[in-house]
Amino acid sequence: MVNVDVHVNYVHAQWSSRWVFVLAATGSAVGLGNIWKFPYMVGQGGGGAFVLVYLICIVLIGIPIMMSEVLLGRRARRSPVNTMRLLAQDEGASPAWQFVGWLGMATGFLILSFYSVVAGWTLAYVFRTASGLFAMENPERIKALFGVFVTDPQQVLAWHTLFMMMTTIIVARGVRAGLERAVKFMMPVLFILLLALVFYSMGSGGFDAGFEFLFHTDFNKLTPAVILGAMGQAFFSLSLGMGAILIYGSYLPQQSSIAGSTFMIVIADTVIALLAGLAVFPIVFANGLEPGAGPALIFETLPIAFGQMPGGLFWGTLFFVLLVFAAWTSAISLIEPAVAWLTETRGLGRVISAVLTGGLAWLLGILTIMSFSDWAFSFRFLGVEKTNGFFDIFDLLTTNITLPLGGILIALFAGWKIQRDHSREELTLRSHAGFEMWLFLTRFVSPVLVGVLLFYLLFGHYFNA
Ligand code: PFF
Numbered sequence: 001m002v003n004v005d006v007h008v009n010y011v012h013a014q015w016s017s018r019w020v021f022v023l024a025a026t027g028s029a030v031g032l033g034n035i036w037k038f039p040y041m042v043g044q045g046g047g048g049a050f051v052l053v054y055l056i057c058i059v060l061i062g063i064p065i066m067m068s069e070v071l072l073g074r075r076a077r078r079s080p081v082n083t084m085r086l087l088a089q090d091e092g093a094s095p096a097w098q099f100v101g102w103l104g105m106a107t108g109f110l111i112l113s114f115y116s117v118v119a120g121w122t123l124a125y126v127f128r129t130a131s132g133l134f135a136m137e138n139p140e141r142i143k144a145l146f147g148v149f150v151t152d153p154q155q156v157l158a159w160h161t162l163f164m165m166m167t168t169i170i171v172a173r174g175v176r177a178g179l180e181r182a183v184k185f186m187m188p189v190l191f192i193l194l195l196a197l198v199f200y201s202m203g204s205g206g207f208d209a210g211f212e213f214l215f216h217t218d219f220n221k222l223t224p225a226v227i228l229g230a231m232g233q234a235f236f237s238l239s240l241g242m243g244a245i246l247i248y249g250s251y252l253p254q255q256s257s258i259a260g261s262t263f264m265i266v267i268a269d270t271v272i273a274l275l276a277g278l279a280v281f282p283i284v285f286a287n288g289l290e291p292g293a294g295p296a297l298i299f300e301t302l303p304i305a306f307g308q309m310p311g312g313l314f315w316g317t318l319f320f321v322l323l324v325f326a327a328w329t330s331a332i333s334l335i336e337p338a339v340a341w342l343t344e345t346r347g348l349g350r351v352i353s354a355v356l357t358g359g360l361a362w363l364l365g366i367l368t369i370m371s372f373s374d375w376a377f378s379f380r381f382l383g384v385e386k387t388n389g390f391f392d393i394f395d396l397l398t399t400n401i402t403l404p405l406g407g408i409l410i411a412l413f414a415g416w417k418i419q420r421d422h423s424r425e426e427l428t429l430r431s432h433a434g435f436e437m438w439l440f441l442t443r444f445v446s447p448v449l450v451g452v453l454l455f456y457l458l459f460g461h462y463f464n465a
Helices: 018-029 032-044 048-076 080-090 095-130 139-150 153-173 179-202 207-215 224-237 244-250 258-286 294-308 312-346 350-371 389-417 420-427 432-464
Strands: 379-381 384-386
Touching: 018 179, 018 244, 018 258, 018 312, 032 048, 032 095, 032 224, 032 258, 032 294, 032 312, 048 080, 048 207, 048 224, 048 244, 048 258, 048 389, 048 420, 048 432, 080 095, 080 244, 080 312, 080 389, 095 139, 095 153, 095 244, 095 294, 095 312, 095 350, 095 389, 139 153, 139 294, 153 312, 153 350, 179 207, 179 258, 179 294, 179 312, 207 258, 224 389, 224 432, 244 312, 258 294, 258 420, 294 312, 312 350, 350 389, 379 389, 389 432, 420 432
Parallel strands: none
Antiparallel strands: 379 384
């Protein structure tokens, strides 16, 4: 292969084993998207209808695109921009494909900017829970406490800054040192705690209503906004469409199975999202809260549970600590594509690259912070009222547009531009049918499904007029 634009001193890293890759990619996938976003999207999207579309998207779009990202990354062993350039060159395709890498980097900045703000809320909630603030409080007051907190820009800025520093430090050190070990311990504990929360919810008196809300599909609720939201959430939750999984795949040892790893990551991510739903909604219904509360949802419901539970101070604090960890392991993957590109192409050190990228995302984050107070403005999106200005714009732009767009392009490239022999060799699928299935989903099913939805998003108003 030809070297494209790689700095002379550059050596591309590799995970110590396939398991580390699975762990890191699961760390990227499992995050605020599962525990904070999924429940509130389900709440706003009318419950079961959203969940059904989400699950369909995971299978038909998420799995083939995740395999494609890993395949491309491992084949080229470069940052997303250079992976696309190099493979396009090798396969005789247009160099314009590198656009996918640039789009992905821009998307990463936008997501990290609001992600870090919400992770900052989570950090604050570690201390607020530990201080006993929520013990025996009534739901109304717990709700009000969150309202006061998010509308105080200075406080939120401090937490956002702290979280961004944590993220930058890890990225600067390289992913291997420290984080790998932490994740290995943290992820299983988070899972067990979620199970414990689900048990608590079962006794809260709202379990039947919560379960029904989550799994009963009311087809009347399947509006275009819900379908698009569910598809976007599948991309967001699996970290797909922006090169995060691609760059992690580029550190994957050669002989590791791509399909097997993908299944594990996808199953872990899906199970954790559903558990979060099962933990949150019973509490919502048992306490007469609003399932459509939006981004505030878990910060209003979970403190109620912890405030009443025996040992809630301890468990609640631990829960938010773990959520911070889940967010942390996702945040690093949001800027890794940009950091890898800077080190690989510009020859910058990891420290400088991490500070530059983290700093930019930090700055953008201020727009999100202000969206919950002084700079809040509203607009309508597909008939739904959005009230948190820049936060909503960044979220909708990435979740509903740039991630799916990046995903289609990745699927088209992997499916049509990479020669069959090459993709077969890279995927090393034992069964022939398995490979054909991947190819069919990647070539036709996922680009068409995502394409139709994006087309509707951009031009749908002409049909409705
Ligand atoms: N998948 C992460 C979550 O669910 O919290 C968010 C995320 C990380 C999205 C990395 C995209 C990404 F590239």
